[in-house]
Amino acid sequence: MTPPRVGVFGLLGSGNLGNDGSLEALLGHLRAARPDAAVDALCGGPEAVTERYGIPATRLHWYRGEYRTASRAGAVAGKGLGKLVDAVRTAAWVRRHDVVVVPGMGVLEATLPLRPWGFPYALFLLCAAGRLTGTPVALVGVGAAPIADRATRALVRRAARLAAYRSYRDEASRDAMRAMGVDTARDAVHPDLAFALPAPAASPPAPPSGTVCVGVMDFHGGNDDRARAGEIHRRYVDGTTRLVRALVAEGRPVRLLTGDACDAAVVTAILDAVDSPLVTASGAASLAELTAEAAAADAVVATRYHNLVCALKAGTPTLSLSYAAKSDALMERMGLGAYRHPAREADAGRLLEQFRELERNAPELRRVLAERNATVSRQLHEFLTTLTDALFPAKSRTVKETA
Structure with missing residues (x-):
């Protein structure tokens, strides 16, 4: 078997500790279950991800001002061009991998303010590229919620349908995707990936500090x-x-x-x-x-x-x-x-x-x-074992052409 080439995708290394914790939990599992895997990231903060987790990383957006409000004509043009460039960049990145994983995070929800042409569009590009290049995209332990905005809902729904694998961190997330028209019959529900991180070291109970x-x-x-x-x-x-x-x-x-x-x-x-x-x-x-x-x-x-x-x-x-x-x-x-x-x-x-x-x-x-x-620890261990079998079947697969 050739070492699997695994890509991880998301707003990682951008200052959100929850997102980074989900990545850390996934990397910990991969390093134990498939230590031969070659892992790299397409993410929001590539420098931070490389420094903290020791994996190569590429910036998610070509246009560096993607998440700043565009008020001038040059910025608007830059954002517009960036959408086209990102479509090509994302497809090229996805094609280099055997599987791409989106680890945890609320990527299928809008519980905090966001615009459809921001991360929802980036996620759609990822899942569409997976279908076009034959690289499975796995949404693992993600969060979802009902979305009122039509454009955001359409992009999120389409991205979820294009993904090769989906699992959720709670029943409400799976129900939300079902309500948005996604077939969730084979989608799993399991505890949040962050519960797979090491627990605090056991120690004798301390007297109450009042803190x-x-x-x-x-x-x-x-x-x-x-x-x-x-x-x-x-x-x-x-x-x-x-x-x-x-x-x-x-x-x-x-x-x-x-x-x-x-x-x-x-x-x-x-x-x-x-x-x-x-x-x-x-x-x-x-x-x-x-x-x-x-x-x-x-x-x-x-x-x-x-x-x-x-x-x-x-x-x-x-x-x-x-x-x-x-x-x-x-x-x-x-x-x-x-x-x-x-x-x-x-x-x-x-x-x-x-x-x-x-x-x-x-x-x-x-x-x-x-x-x-x-x-929760037992349930998550069982799920991650099943996930490894699903993403990396025992039977060797033919290495995709890279030319």
Whole structure:
């Protein structure tokens, strides 16, 4: 058998710790299951991916200003030309591989603002190139959600149909794709790939420190909330700030967590508003570091999806400031479905009530999380074994022509 040539694709290395965690989990599995695999990436931050994970990487977009607003004629022309160039670049990159994997990430959803000609178009190009070149494209453990915008929905639906393999991180994602007209009869559902990352080292239970981790997000609502994005953001920041202030008033140390570089502005706003040495900002640069922060806390209140993953994986009682169905589904899977609060309507008084209840039930919740983590670990191991068999069948395949 020839070593498989595996491509990974996505907004990787761009500052989102959840996306990078999904890549890290996939690479860890590949290096154990197929150490001979030659892996490279087509991604948002190629330099960061190469430095951090030691694999060659190519920039996702030819036009470097792809995600900046185009207001001048030159920028508009550059973006337009970039779409054509990216079609050729993507097809050439895909053709060099035996399989291309999109690891995790919410690539089939619009729960955060995005434009159809951005990542949805890039994903469509990828899956179309896979069909044209005969290279299977696998969407592995991805998130999906209903999409109201017609153009975005059309691109996402078409990309999903063109993919050779699909699996989802929750039932709600599979249901959303079925509702969009994708045949999901053979699509698998399994825990988020990030649960395959190494768990925190076991240690004797530490006495309560009083520390609360609060995971914050530069939240403005979803793709359908653009008209009231400012109002949603102000309400979210105000409610979160009031919660932090109330905890500090009780002498509780508060550690602010993030999951994306853009969240720094919210951290700064809370630090300035509360102005207390009890409030500090985490510098965690990976999901492993976020998990360690959560493991050292008595409780966690978190917004970003992968902040929730880290806290729950750490076995720490967690309250979700939920902004999408994926957060609700994760909390239900891990047995904490009762501890959710809508991020769009962040109410400090109600949040504090829910937090009190969370802490009262902490011993039982830690027991539940230990059981659920064991189940999730087993389910994900079984899925990844099946995935390896599906993507790399034992029978040797003919190497594709590269000329």
